[in-house]
Amino acid sequence: MRLGLVVDLDTCVGCHGCATACKQWNTSGTIGPLSDKDPYGRNPNGAWLNRIRTYEVDDSPNSKTVHMPMSCMHCDDAACVTVCPTGASYKRSEDGIVLVDQDKCMGCNLCSWACPYGARELDPQEGTMKKCTLCVDRIYDEKLPEDERKPACVMTCPTKSRVFGDFDDPNSEVSKLVRERAGKQLLPELGYNPVNTYLPPRNKPVVEQYQPVSLKDTVKGWVNKVISR
Amino acid sequence: MHPAFSVLVFTVMSGAGYGLITLMVLGHMSGFAPQESGVLIGGGVLALVMITVGLLSSTLHLANPKNAWRSFSRFKTSWLSREAVFAVLFYPFTLIYLLGVWLQGADVGTFVALCGVVSSVLAMVTLFCTSMIYASLKTIRQWNSSLTPVNYIALGLMSGSLLLAAVQAIVAGELAGVQLQMAMGLLVLGAVVKVVYLFWIGKPAGSTINTATGFTQASVRLLDQGHTSNGFLNNEFGYTVEANKLVRLRLLMLALAFVVPFLLLLAASSALTVIAALLVIAGLLVERWLFFAEARHVVRLFHGDQRT
Numbered sequence: 001m002r003l004g005l006v007v008d009l010d011t012c013v014g015c016h017g018c019a020t021a022c023k024q025w026n027t028s029g030t031i032g033p034l035s036d037k038d039p040y041g042r043n044p045n046g047a048w049l050n051r052i053r054t055y056e057v058d059d060s061p062n063s064k065t066v067h068m069p070m071s072c073m074h075c076d077d078a079a080c081v082t083v084c085p086t087g088a089s090y091k092r093s094e095d096g097i098v099l100v101d102q103d104k105c106m107g108c109n110l111c112s113w114a115c116p117y118g119a120r121e122l123d124p125q126e127g128t129m130k131k132c133t134l135c136v137d138r139i140y141d142e143k144l145p146e147d148e149r150k151p152a153c154v155m156t157c158p159t160k161s162r163v164f165g166d167f168d169d170p171n172s173e174v175s176k177l178v179r180e181r182a183g184k185q186l187l188p189e190l191g192y193n194p195v196n197t198y199l200p201p202r203n204k205p206v207v208e209q210y211q212p213v214s215l216k217d218t219v220k221g222w223v224n225k226v227i228s229r
Numbered sequence: 230m231h232p233a234f235s236v237l238v239f240t241v242m243s244g245a246g247y248g249l250i251t252l253m254v255l256g257h258m259s260g261f262a263p264q265e266s267g268v269l270i271g272g273g274v275l276a277l278v279m280i281t282v283g284l285l286s287s288t289l290h291l292a293n294p295k296n297a298w299r300s301f302s303r304f305k306t307s308w309l310s311r312e313a314v315f316a317v318l319f320y321p322f323t324l325i326y327l328l329g330v331w332l333q334g335a336d337v338g339t340f341v342a343l344c345g346v347v348s349s350v351l352a353m354v355t356l357f358c359t360s361m362i363y364a365s366l367k368t369i370r371q372w373n374s375s376l377t378p379v380n381y382i383a384l385g386l387m388s389g390s391l392l393l394a395a396v397q398a399i400v401a402g403e404l405a406g407v408q409l410q411m412a413m414g415l416l417v418l419g420a421v422v423k424v425v426y427l428f429w430i431g432k433p434a435g436s437t438i439n440t441a442t443g444f445t446q447a448s449v450r451l452l453d454q455g456h457t458s459n460g461f462l463n464n465e466f467g468y469t470v471e472a473n474k475l476v477r478l479r480l481l482m483l484a485l486a487f488v489v490p491f492l493l494l495l496a497a498s499s500a501l502t503v504i505a506a507l508l509v510i511a512g513l514l515v516e517r518w519l520f521f522a523e524a525r526h527v528v529r530l531f532h533g534d535q536r537t
């Protein structure tokens with residue numbers, strides 16, 4: 001199995017719901033807490049496993065606003081695991097999930113340097129590395145109803161822009177989406193082979209253009225309508 | 230990259246210490262340099278102190294040092310782990326060598342000589358591992374090059390050679406011509422290697438905001454990074470220095486670490502040699518600061534940089 005997420009850049013509205021749900025679930029999950037420094041002060045700073053950035057793509061009048069949520073891509077070739085000296089970072093062979101063993105991490109930051117996607121953040125209180133767990137403590141939890149065995153971010157997304165599944169199974173929803181919508185990897189040139197895939201916005205005019213019509217054409221249009229009846 | 234002071238001190242001090250021990254033992258074994266046991270002991274102790282201070286300083290940047298002992302466990306894959314293992318292995322061989330010199334004088338037996346050679350090899354291997362921690366990161370194009378280990382080893386040997394000349398000046402009271410020539414040769418080599426590196430990182434290359442976001446056929450600009458104040462990624466990778474400050478610091482580095490020490494060595498005076506050695510260490514601290522400050526991690530692309 002190669003578990004991961006598909007993120008639809010066409011429909012994501014940048015509401016930060018997934019980031020909030022992620023923080024809420026994981027702060028009391030297996031790698032919790034996700035602490036904050038100065039949370040109500042002037043410069044709040046804390047460990048988040050999911051961040052949403054907003055870009056403007058292309059120039060006006062063709063420009064489009066794109067919201068891009070990013071969490072760990074659970075890369076096939078995860079250099080964050082290779083560089084870790086303590087063995088705290090590891091990739092599970094059974095499903096490809098990359099995790100940090102909080103009891104082993106010494107907080108050297110090297111894995112965060114090795115990650116191109118900014119997926120790892122040092123917990124300011126605990127001094128250990130935090131990253132997306134793909135909600136490993138939800139997706140296998142047999143006490144949850146079957147349709148809730150999904151990551152918290154996927155469950156919460158109001159526009160269903162995040163889809164969870166097995167990329168090794170060609171018939172899974174994620175594999176189909178990647179095929180149909182020409183899913184893209186980020187920074188493919190670095191060779192990390194990220195599992196998470198992004199669906200580019202659909203090709204359509206972003207804003208409908210107002211077409212000025214002459215009086216003659218308008219009258220002609222009315223006449224044609226009347227005659228055809 | 231944010232230049233953490235503890236890491237600057239660690240890489241400069243331990244690099245100089247490893248360079249010193251390597252050159253000293255090689256000079257001792259090949260017999261081409263003067264070899265009073267006093268100089269060997271003095272140089273050995275100085276090297277050990279610098280390496281130990283460096284290693285202790287490197288643990289200061291760990292956020293959870295109670296797990297530092299685990300860092301020996303991933304020798305097979307992690308350069309940081311290899312560095313830790315070799316750094317520890319280095320100690321017994323060096324201590325036996327120095328003890329031997331202390332007890333037997335400069336005419337050491339085969340076993341002690343062997344320990345000396347092993348210790349100088351381990352010194353270079355450790356320095357190489359340190360440099361590979363940086364050189365192996367595909368995320369930082371300014372580091373991901375064979376120039377990085379070349380820089381670390383050349384500059385380690387260079388600073389070591391000046392320290393060796395300085396120890397000779399202090400302990401023996403007079404300079405040795407061979408050591409001075411070696412130091413001047415290594416200063417030239419170090420300067421060449423550094424200038425090549427500076428030219429190389431100046432060439433535009435690497436990932437762009439387009440490959441980072443996947444929009445390769447249009448311009449991309451960051452509108453909002455999603456949080457109101459700086460987070461871990463901003464603090465760690467967002468470090469930016471003004472271009473004109475960079476130029477001034479590069480000039481300062483070239484002067485302090487290479488040009489002025491070279492001129493001082495030309496005078497062939499004991500006092501000036503000691504000053505030259507101290508200047509090189511100061512200059513290399515600036516050099517290491519620049520090595521970090523000029524390195525641009527690809528995460529910066531997601532925060533709006535157009536290229537690395």
Ligand code: SF4
Nearest residue numbers: 072073075078080115
């Ligand atoms: S996204 Fe970063 S943290 Fe996640 S597996 Fe890839 S390299 Fe590692």
Ligand code: SF4
Nearest residue numbers: 084105106108109111
């Ligand atoms: S910060 Fe922790 S998980 Fe990351 S490389 Fe260091 S020890 Fe490993």
Ligand code: SF4
Nearest residue numbers: 022132134135151153
């Ligand atoms: S899968 Fe879980 S841990 Fe990962 S971003 Fe989503 S909610 Fe957070």
